Amino acid sequence: MNAKNDEPEYLTLAQASKFLQVSQPTLRNWDRNGTLKAFRLGTRKAMRYKKADLIKFIEKSN
Template identity: 45%
Template sequence: MIKNSDKKQEQEEVPELLTLQEACDLLKVHPNTLRQWDNNGTLPAIRIGAKRVRRYRKEDIINYLKSHS
C-alpha cells in the first residue's frame, strides 16, 4: 500500500516541464534562440511524443537564470 506521503514525495521528484513558449517567456528570448540553445547544448530540451515537441525542465531554466544573471 502506498502512503500519502510517498505519493507526495514522488510528485515532488517529477520535474515540471515547460513548453517552448513558457520557457521563452521566463528567459525573455525568441523561440529560435531557445531552439538554437537546445541544438548546441546550452539548454537542452526533452523531446516528447511522436511529434518530438520540446519541453524544458523548470529547474533547468531556473538554474540557467541563476548562473547567467
C-alpha cells in the same frame, strides 16, 4: 502542476521563451548547440523544458 505555484514543472517552448524572455528561435538554437537542452516528448518530438533547469540557467548566467 507544481504544488508551489500554478506553473507546470515542464514548460513548452512558448512558456520557456516567455519565462526566460528570449525568442523561440533562440531556445531552438541553444538546444542545438547544447547551451540549454530540451526534453523531447512523443512522436512529434515536442520540446519541453524543466522549470528547475531554467532557474539554474538563469542563476548560472547571473
